[in-house]
Amino acid sequence: MNNEVVVLFGAGAIGEAIVRRVSAGRKLLLADYSEDKLAEMKQKLSEAGFSVETIKADLSSRTSIKEVVAKAQSLGDIMGLVNAAGVSPSQASAEQVLKVDLYGTSVLLEEFGKVMAAGGSGIVISSQSGHRLPGLSVEDNKSLAMTPTEELLDLPILQEDVITDSLAAYQYAKRTNVLRVAAESVNWQKRGARINAISPGIIMTPLALDELNGPRGDGYRKMFDSMVTKRPGTPDEIASLAELLMDRRSAFITGSDFLADGGITAQYWYGDVDEVRN
Numbered sequence: 001m002n003n004e005v006v007v008l009f010g011a012g013a014i015g016e017a018i019v020r021r022v023s024a025g026r027k028l029l030l031a032d033y034s035e036d037k038l039a040e041m042k043q044k045l046s047e048a049g050f051s052v053e054t055i056k057a058d059l060s061s062r063t064s065i066k067e068v069v070a071k072a073q074s075l076g077d078i079m080g081l082v083n084a085a086g087v088s089p090s091q092a093s094a095e096q097v098l099k100v101d102l103y104g105t106s107v108l109l110e111e112f113g114k115v116m117a118a119g120g121s122g123i124v125i126s127s128q129s130g131h132r133l134p135g136l137s138v139e140d141n142k143s144l145a146m147t148p149t150e151e152l153l154d155l156p157i158l159q160e161d162v163i164t165d166s167l168a169a170y171q172y173a174k175r176t177n178v179l180r181v182a183a184e185s186v187n188w189q190k191r192g193a194r195i196n197a198i199s200p201g202i203i204m205t206p207l208a209l210d211e212l213n214g215p216r217g218d219g220y221r222k223m224f225d226s227m228v229t230k231r232p233g234t235p236d237e238i239a240s241l242a243e244l245l246m247d248r249r250s251a252f253i254t255g256s257d258f259l260a261d262g263g264i265t266a267q268y269w270y271g272d273v274d275e276v277r278n
């Protein structure tokens, strides 16, 4: 065992697939607000040969994120950070989505940007949803990217006339993730560390399965039929990309966002299958 630490925020399906690729022989610190999920993943990964520690933590709280940072530092050199924690529009109110996915991710980028080891790298899981927003003005892009984190949620563009529901909140949160990854990568560069975003399309997880078995299932199936894959993605396909981005082979890549969605965003803007836009 070496002295290298990988931190995963969000003990869910996508996060698990990624850390399985990048944590062998390192210490893996899992952070999630669900103690059940932490215990379940710790058992699964320990039985698979990983060295796992856990900490109960809330992505929407700076205090909590700082506790995760302190625990990670006590374990060794922080070489990897994966943020796969988040709430979806069907799980939470607009306010909660902004607090967790937008504000929380911004704090995480800021706090880990102060402690990453040289040569370290991070991944933020954003979403194709952020790519469904039209282009924003240069001023709005800059304010979402650069406003001090504690003032972010007071920006006019994040108030009720724009954020009309939890889907709008999710889209703005995910667009902001990508902008803040680019802006924070400047600070990470000073430490010799890299940070990138991945924007997945629909990935098969228990949540996606619920959607497929629900009232919108037929629409989803038509959408899948139109895709290059004829199916949704798997957590492993996102992990393949994350593994490459966190590896030294990607030493020249930072501050970027990678859309991995089976072609659905291109179809949303330029295609002829209505279900893709519904």
Ligand SMILES: NC(=O)c1ccc[n+]([C@@H]2O[C@H](COP(=O)([O-])OP(=O)(O)OC[C@H]3O[C@@H](n4cnc5c(N)ncnc54)[C@H](O)[C@@H]3O)[C@@H](O)[C@H]2O)c1
Pocket: 009, 010, 011, 012, 013, 014, 015, 031, 032, 033, 034, 037, 057, 058, 059, 060, 084, 085, 086, 087, 088, 100, 125, 126, 127, 128, 199, 200, 201, 202, 203, 204, 205, 207, 208
């Ligand atoms: N599954 C998809 O189709 C899909 C597509 C695009 C983007 N994403 C994004 O990928 C990320 C991971 O999603 P997933 O599909 O693996 O979902 P998941 O529900 O399996 O994992 C999310 C995890 O985040 C944790 N979490 C939620 N809020 C938290 C908080 N405040 N503090 C700490 N932990 C918290 C949950 O307990 C859960 O373990 C999310 O950001 C999601 O928006 C998912």
